[in-house]
Amino acid sequence: MKTMQVNVVTPDGSVYDGEVNMVSVKTTEGELGILPNHLPLVTPLSIGPVRIKKDSQVQLVAVNGGFMEVRRDEVNILAESAELPSDIDEARARAAKERAQRRLDEAKKDNIDFSRAELALKRAINRLEVVGGK
Known part of the structure; x- marks a missing residue:
C-alpha cells in the first residue's frame, strides 16, 4: 500500500x-x-x-x-x-470542559465572552475524544 x-x-x-x-x-x-x-x-x-x-x-x-x-x-x-493522547491529562480536560460549560451557561445572563467559552469547550471535548474519554 x-x-x-x-x-x-x-x-x-x-x-x-x-x-x-x-x-x-x-x-x-x-x-x-x-x-x-x-x-x-x-x-x-x-x-x-x-x-x-x-x-x-x-x-x-x-x-x-x-x-x-x-x-x-x-x-x-x-x-x-x-x-497526542499520551500528552493529554484526561482529568484536566474534563475539568476544563465543565468550566467552559459553566461559562457558556453564565454567558446567557452575564456579559461573558461567549465565543471564547465556546472555543474552550470545543478544545476540551476534542481532547477527551482523542483520549477516548468522551
Missing part, C-alpha cells in the same frame, strides 16, 4: 512525523480524507481530532485549528496547538 509523509507541527515544535497510508482532518468546510497522490491543497482546519492511519493502526492527534498543506506525497499540518 502506498504511503505519504505526514508532519504535524505547532509553534512549540513537531508533534507527529511519519509515513502513513491516510490522514483524515476536520476542515472549516467539513471532514476531509487524504490519500497518497492527492491533488495539492491548502485548507484551514477546525478544532477536531486528526486521524492518521498506518497499516491497520489509527493514531489520533487533538488539533486545535491551523492549516493543512497537501502535496503529492506529503501532508503538513501547521496547528495552533496539537496533542
Whole structure:
C-alpha cells in the first residue's frame, strides 16, 4: 500500500512525523480524507481530532485549528496547538470542559465572552475524544 509523509507541527515544535497510508482532518468546510497522490491543497482546519492511519493502526492527534498543506506525497499540518493522547491529562480536560460549560451557561445572563467559552469547550471535548474519554 502506498504511503505519504505526514508532519504535524505547532509553534512549540513537531508533534507527529511519519509515513502513513491516510490522514483524515476536520476542515472549516467539513471532514476531509487524504490519500497518497492527492491533488495539492491548502485548507484551514477546525478544532477536531486528526486521524492518521498506518497499516491497520489509527493514531489520533487533538488539533486545535491551523492549516493543512497537501502535496503529492506529503501532508503538513501547521496547528495552533496539537496533542497526542499520551500528552493529554484526561482529568484536566474534563475539568476544563465543565468550566467552559459553566461559562457558556453564565454567558446567557452575564456579559461573558461567549465565543471564547465556546472555543474552550470545543478544545476540551476534542481532547477527551482523542483520549477516548468522551
